[in-house]
Amino acid sequence: MAETQPVLRMTGISKEFTAVRALSEVDFRLYPGEIHALLGENGAGKSTLIKVLTGVYDLDAGAVELNGEQVRITSPHHAQQLGISTVYQEVNLCPNLTVAENIFLGREQTAGGLIKWRSTRTAARRLVAKFGLDLDVSAPLGEYPLAIQQLVAIVRAVEGSSARVLILDEPTSSLDRDEVQVLFSVMRRLKEEGVAIVFVSHFLDQIYEICDRMTILRNGRLVGEHLVSELDRVGLVRAMIGKELGGLEELAEHDRPPIGDPVLRAEGLGRKGGIAPFDLDLRSGEVVGLAGLLGSGRTELARLLFGADTADSGRVEMPGGPVALRGPHVAIGRGIAFCSENRRAEGLIPELTVRENIILAMQAARGWTRRLPREKVDELVARYIRVLDIRPGDPEAKAGALSGGNQQKVLLARWLITEPKLLILDEPTRGIDVGAKAEIQKLVAGLAAEGLSVLYISAELEEVLRLSHTIGVLRDRTLVARLDNGPDVTEERIMETIASGGHA
Amino acid sequence: MTTLSASPAVSAAGRLLRDRRLPVVVTLALFLVMYAWGGYRYSFDAQVAPNLLVNNCYLVVAAVGATFVILTGGIDLSIGSVIGFSGMLLAQLVVVEHVPLAVASLIVLFVGTLGGALMGCMIHFYKVQPFIATLTGLFLFRGLSLVLSKQAISINEPTVSNLAQYHIPLGGDVFLSVGAAVALLTVLVAVVVLHFSRFGRRVYAVGGSEQSALLMGLPVARTKITVYAVSGFCSALAGLVFVLYIQSGDPLHGVGMELDAIAAVVIGGTLLTGGTGYVLGSLLGVLVLGLIKTIISDEGTLSSWWIKIFTGVLLLLFILLQRVIGARGSARS
Numbered sequence: 085m086a087e088t089q090p091v092l093r094m095t096g097i098s099k100e101f102t103a104v105r106a107l108s109e110v111d112f113r114l115y116p117g118e119i120h121a122l123l124g125e126n127g128a129g130k131s132t133l134i135k136v137l138t139g140v141y142d143l144d145a146g147a148v149e150l151n152g153e154q155v156r157i158t159s160p161h162h163a164q165q166l167g168i169s170t171v172y173q174e175v176n177l178c179p180n181l182t183v184a185e186n187i188f189l190g191r192e193q194t195a196g197g198l199i200k201w202r203s204t205r206t207a208a209r210r211l212v213a214k215f216g217l218d219l220d221v222s223a224p225l226g227e228y229p230l231a232i233q234q235l236v237a238i239v240r241a242v243e244g245s246s247a248r249v250l251i252l253d254e255p256t257s258s259l260d261r262d263e264v265q266v267l268f269s270v271m272r273r274l275k276e277e278g279v280a281i282v283f284v285s286h287f288l289d290q291i292y293e294i295c296d297r298m299t300i301l302r303n304g305r306l307v308g309e310h311l312v313s314e315l316d317r318v319g320l321v322r323a324m325i326g327k328e329l330g331g332l333e334e335l336a337e338h339d340r341p342p343i344g345d346p347v348l349r350a351e352g353l354g355r356k357g358g359i360a361p362f363d364l365d366l367r368s369g370e371v372v373g374l375a376g377l378l379g380s381g382r383t384e385l386a387r388l389l390f391g392a393d394t395a396d397s398g399r400v401e402m403p404g405g406p407v408a409l410r411g412p413h414v415a416i417g418r419g420i421a422f423c424s425e426n427r428r429a430e431g432l433i434p435e436l437t438v439r440e441n442i443i444l445a446m447q448a449a450r451g452w453t454r455r456l457p458r459e460k461v462d463e464l465v466a467r468y469i470r471v472l473d474i475r476p477g478d479p480e481a482k483a484g485a486l487s488g489g490n491q492q493k494v495l496l497a498r499w500l501i502t503e504p505k506l507l508i509l510d511e512p513t514r515g516i517d518v519g520a521k522a523e524i525q526k527l528v529a530g531l532a533a534e535g536l537s538v539l540y541i542s543a544e545l546e547e548v549l550r551l552s553h554t555i556g557v558l559r560d561r562t563l564v565a566r567l568d569n570g571p572d573v574t575e576e577r578i579m580e581t582i583a584s585g586g587h588a
Numbered sequence: 589m590t591t592l593s594a595s596p597a598v599s600a601a602g603r604l605l606r607d608r609r610l611p612v613v614v615t616l617a618l619f620l621v622m623y624a625w626g627g628y629r630y631s632f633d634a635q636v637a638p639n640l641l642v643n644n645c646y647l648v649v650a651a652v653g654a655t656f657v658i659l660t661g662g663i664d665l666s667i668g669s670v671i672g673f674s675g676m677l678l679a680q681l682v683v684v685e686h687v688p689l690a691v692a693s694l695i696v697l698f699v700g701t702l703g704g705a706l707m708g709c710m711i712h713f714y715k716v717q718p719f720i721a722t723l724t725g726l727f728l729f730r731g732l733s734l735v736l737s738k739q740a741i742s743i744n745e746p747t748v749s750n751l752a753q754y755h756i757p758l759g760g761d762v763f764l765s766v767g768a769a770v771a772l773l774t775v776l777v778a779v780v781v782l783h784f785s786r787f788g789r790r791v792y793a794v795g796g797s798e799q800s801a802l803l804m805g806l807p808v809a810r811t812k813i814t815v816y817a818v819s820g821f822c823s824a825l826a827g828l829v830f831v832l833y834i835q836s837g838d839p840l841h842g843v844g845m846e847l848d849a850i851a852a853v854v855i856g857g858t859l860l861t862g863g864t865g866y867v868l869g870s871l872l873g874v875l876v877l878g879l880i881k882t883i884i885s886d887e888g889t890l891s892s893w894w895i896k897i898f899t900g901v902l903l904l905l906f907i908l909l910q911r912v913i914g915a916r917g918s919a920r921s
Contacts, residue, residue, distance in 0.1 A: 140803075161805035176803040178796030180608070180863035181789070189793055190786065190806050198784040224608070240804070 089152060091116045091280045092137075092168075092249055097146035099132055106132040109146070110306045112299055114249060119271060119281045121291045121312070124301035125324055125378040130284055133301070134253055137282075138170045139163040150249075169241035173254035175233040177240070179226030184208035186225050187240045215239050215270050231263040235270070242274060250274065251282040256290060268294050286379055287560050288317055288583065302326045317583030318576075324377065325545075325579070343553065344368035345403065347505050347537040348420070350389065352398035358384040361397050362563035364556065366506055371528065371538045373552030373569075375545055375578050381561035382541045383425055386508045389539065390422040391415040416449050421499030423492070425510035425541070431495050434484025438474065439465045441483045442497045449502055468497035472527065489520025496527065507531065508539045513547060525551055545575045557581045611857025611909060612869040619876050626879065630886040634762045640878040645767035646671065646830040647877070650849040651856075651870040652778045653704075653822025656815045658853050659782075660794045661862025662718035664819045666707065666725030667826070667849050670700050671842030673729040674827025679741035679837030682748075689747050697824045703729065704820020708813035722816075726846070733839040740838035743831065752832045767829040774825065778867040791815060795862025851899055852877055855906050876902065 092114040099107040107129045114120050122130050135141045137148070139157035148155055150166055157163050163170070177186045184205045185192075192199045193207070208221040217235060225233055234255055242250055252271075256264050271281055271294060283295055291298065292312060300307040300323045307323050315323070347366050354361030359381040366372055374382045387393045389400070391409035400407050402418055409415050412422070424431045433441055442465050447456055465479045472493040474486075483494055492512055499507060509528065513521040528551055532538050542548050548555055549569065557565040557578060565581045567573050626632060641648065650667050657664045674696045681692035703725060710721040755763035764772075782788035790811040793801040802808045830841060856873030858865025880898045884890050 138803075159805075160803050161807070164805040170803070172803065176797070176800040178793045178800050178804075178863070180796035181792055185789060189789060189801075189804055192786055192789065194786065198780070199786065199789070201784075 088115055090114055091151055093149040094133075094137065095147050095149075097133065097136060097148075098144045099136055099141060100144050105304055107136070107304045110301065110304070111309075112306075113309075114280045114282060115297075116248070116280050117275055117278045118296045119275055119283050119294055121295040121298035122282055122284045122301070123291065123298055123320065123324060124307075128301040128324070129304040130301055131253065132304070134170065134251055134282070134284070137163070138168060138251065167248035168251065169249070170251040170253065171234065171237045171241050171255050175230060175237055177225055177233060177237050179224065179233075181225060182222050183212070183219055183225050183228070183236055184221040186236055187211060187221075187243065189240075211239055211243050212236075216266055231259045234259065235263075235267065238267070238270060242279065248278075249280050249282070251284075253284045254286065255283075256285055256287060264290065286377070288320065289560075289585070291320075292317070300324060318580055321377070321579050321583045343370045344535060347402065348389065349401045350398060351401070353388055353395050353400060354397045355384065355388055355393055355395050358393055358561065359388065359558075360562040364389075364563070366537045366539060368505065368535045368537050369532055370554065371532045371540050371552045373548035373555045374539065374541045374558060375548045375555055376558030376582060378543060380558040380582075381563075382558055383510055384561065385556075385558065385563065386422065386510050386539060386541055389415070389506075390420055390508055392422070413448075416445065416502065419503070419505035420508065421445070421502060421504035421506070422508040423495050423499060423510060423512055425514065431498075432483050432491050434482065436483055437480050438469070438483050438486070438494055439479035441494050442468060442479075442501060445498045446501050464501055465497075468501060472497050472500075473523070487520070489524065492520070492524060493527075496524075500531070504536070506537045506539065508541075510541045511543065512540075513542065513544070521547075545578050549573065549575065549578070559585055608864045609866070611906070612866050612872065614909065615856055615869055615872045615876060615906075619872055619879065622876065622879050622883070626883045626886070630883070634760060636882065638758060638762055638764050638768065640875050640882065641768040641771060642765045643833075643881075644874050644878040645765065645771040646826040646833060647845065647848055647852060648771035648871055648874045649774050649822050649826035649829055650845060651852040651874050652774050652867055653819035653826070654846070654849040654853045655778070655856075655858055655865060655867050655870045656782075656791060656818045656822075657718070658850070658858050658860060659791050659862055659865055660812060660815050661798070661860075662711065662812070662815065663722065663850065663860075664704075664707075664725075664816065664823075665719065665722040665846050666703070666729060667819065667823045668842040668845035668847075669726045669729035669733070670703060670820060670823035671827040671830055671845055672839060673733040673736075674700055674824045675831045675834075675837035675841050676733040676736045676741070676839055677837070678828060678831055679743050680736050682743055682745055683741050689745060693828055696828060697821060700824020700827070701817050701821040704823070705813055705817035707820070708816030711816065712809050712812045730839075730843075737837075737839060740836050742836040748832065748835060752835055765832070767832045770825070770829055774822065775867055775871050782867060787811065787814065792863060795864075797863075848877065848899075851903050854910075855902055857906070857910075859910055860907075 090113040094110070094112040097107050097110045097112070110129065110133060112133065122133065124130050132141065136143045137157065139159045139162050148157060155166060157166065157168070178189070181189065187208050188204050193204050194200060205221055212219050212221060215235065217232070219228070219232065225236060238252070238255070255267060259267060275281060285291060295312050297309065297311055298315070299309045300320070302324060307326070345368055347368050350362065350364045352361040352363065362385065374385065376382050384393070388395050389409070391411045391414050394410060400409055407414065407418055415422070439461065443456060443461050450456065462479070469477050469479060474490050474493045474497065483491060486494065513524050525547065528538055528540065540548065540551055552569050555567045555569055555573065555578065556563050557567065559582050564585050567581070650671060654664055654667060677699060678692050678696050681687040681695060682689055707721045707725050710716045711718050751766050754766050756766070756769055757763050782791060790801065790806050793804070793806055794808055794811050798808060827842070831837060834841070852873035853865070853870045854860060854873070855876055856865065856869030856871070858869060877899060881895050884892065884894050884898070
């Protein structure tokens with residue numbers, strides 16, 4: 085297989101969006117009759133690469149060769165003409181049209197300009213059967229479950245344009261196990277017919293089940309291309325996260341303050357498409373860290389606990405009985421605070437002053453009709469500016485003008501002022517400098533020592549290890565393991581847990 | 589194991605409620621009930637039914653164009669102005685410039701189509717909301733008609749009056765006008781185009797999901813622009829038909845007619861969000877509106893404003909019906 089010419093070769097691909105480098109000098113090659121996994125964390129550049137390949141984005145630099153000929157792909161339509169078809173994560177078909185129409189849209193058989201519906205439907209029926217599906221092709225696509233829609237999208241992608249290159253961008257994220265098997269059998273059949281398939285998936289098991297080769301991206305750069313048989317899961321996770329295990333600093337010693345009473349207990353809590361049902365205990369004085377790749381469901385878990393998304397299964401108990409977390413206001417009322425990972429978009433309001441930002445949550449908790457007296461506000465704000473060492477210490481400074489670390493502290497102050505029992509921190513140290521990072525970590529440890537329960541989410545394993553008493557490991561939107569932190573828990577072990585799905 | 593069979597997992601009742609033809613059937617039922625009731629109360633003669641077409645033929649033509657636009661999820665507010673302008677342009681060309689009627693008609697149709705296409709370009713390439721883009725058309729064409737002449741120009745061309753008075757016999761004393769025949773022909777062509785041509789299917793695809801249509805490799809730009817051109821053409825044709833009906837051009841003809849056309853389309857069961865609907869529904873919508881007019885005027889004691897009130901009530905009901913169907917639709921995804 086390695087002797088044959090690649091059907092597709094992309095070299096030195098770069099793509100920049102206003103000041104953000106989404107791809108820099110990425111190479112990618114694809115052989116006929118192989119299933120090639122494109123891997124990387126969210127934001128690593130997979131989608132951008134695919135969109136460049138399918139003509140949605142124009143590339144800034146680099147070359148694309150198809151069957152040895154240089155091509156410039158200008159639109160999705162052009163890509164299809166060249167034999168590159170794509171099935172996206174979101175089903176990109178028209179739910180208002182029938183299955184048959186969706187398969188043949190734009191390629192209908194016509195006679196004298198009129199569509200021959202009968203033969204179009206017959207052809208659709210035959211095709212669908214060939215792919216192992218049994219559908220009423222004249223029913224509107226929207227009446228079928230997403231999985232079927234996804235498979236119809238593949239039927240369209242493959243058959244219509246006699247695709248030589250088929251790109252499957254996370255096609256399995258909404259499929260259940262059986263449906264995935266149907267998809268895989270379709271993929272194997274296509275592979276035997278010599279179609280080159282690019283497969284994007286967050287599910288490592290699926291990669292190892294179906295793929296022959298993989299290309300790994302990180303931060304818009306190519307990390308490596310490997311045969312699947314040559315790189316084990318730990319190696320893969322390591323390549324995606326980008327940490328060499330050798331160069332890690334020593335873990336800080338854990339003082340273990342006495343862990344107190346349960347603050348919140350989740351049982352079988354889950355949300356379809358967000359996170360699989362999980363059990364989690366959070367106790368006062370305890371820091372629970374969540375580790376996992378980006379997109380593994382960390383934020384989704386936190387949002388459930390805060391009521392930002394509503395759970396569709398399971399229950400939450402807090403001291404005093406079960407709680408229905410119907411929305412953030414309920415969670416806030418029960419003493420849960422949530423610092424969003426996206427502090428600019430979802431938390432901090434840059435146009436308001438530090439003071440206004442700090443009292444926002446407290447005022448919200450009181451209700452807008454009961455305004456806080458100004459002296460009380462000034463006193464509280466001054467106290468938290470002092471305690472958290474927010475700089476500049478001017479309550480009237482615009483929050484947007486502060487550095488990242490200080491903005492984070494303002495957010496922390498906002499929630500601490502409400503005296504929460506449970507503090508959820510989603511990536512509190514992302515994008516802030518090392519010094520501020522250490523300060524925030526110290527603060528968190530201090531808060532826990534004072535009896536606060538903290539749920540700490542971070543992409544940096546080292547940070548999670550340093551702070552947490554207990555570590556929850558997430559993978560593929562499932563909480564796969566809970567590890568009590570101790571000397572035997574290392575980054576290596578967490579990575580292995582992520583790689584093996586907790587079965588190791 | 590590798591065969592996955594799936595049937596649309598819906599109960600019979602759910603299936604019925606979700607059937608895209610349901611709103612059209614409802615409109616048809618409404619029309620029949622109203623007609624039966626009106627016929628009983630005011631003893632309609634045989635000419636009443638064809639007269640619904642004869643008296644509203646221009647609106648049928650305009651509603652056909654509006655259906656194309658609304659199916660893509662757009663809107664065209666310029667219809668009434670284009671109708672008024674077309675009549676004025678025809679009158680100006682025929683009466684003042686002495687251009688032969690056939691040539692003048694072709695020019696009018698061309699101008700209407702071009703106007704629609706330009707609005708389509710504005711909407712597609714400059715991402716102007718259809719509402720705003722066609723609002724400019726509304727003002728522009730109305731202004732242009734007033735520039736042509738501030739007064740109505742009556743067309744005394746013998747061909748026009750012959751055409752206007754020509755009766756197509758339907759047996760007995762019943763007849764259709766030329767305008768009504770044109771309207772029916774327009775509907776027929778639109779049905780064929782929407783359901784049996786690639787362009788027609790693209791209209792539905794764009795209305796279903798423009799993003800999907802683009803990623804499916806369909807020429808979305810061409811489709812959207814064509815749709816507005818079709819609406820422009822239909823408006824111009826409606827203008828010509830209106831001239832046959834009224835035998836003059838008046839700069840203030842067709843004011844607000846776009847709203848009647850849109851109302852007819854909605855009552856005919858086409859979703860304003862695009863993607864579902866039928867031209868036949870729009871035809872029925874116009875007939876229902878026409879029937880309201882007939883009944884109110886036969887009643888005699890009610891002022892003509894009651895036409896508007898009933899239209900409003902019907903619109904409300906149909907939009908609520910669409911909501912119910914739409915809610916069913918989104919519940920599954």
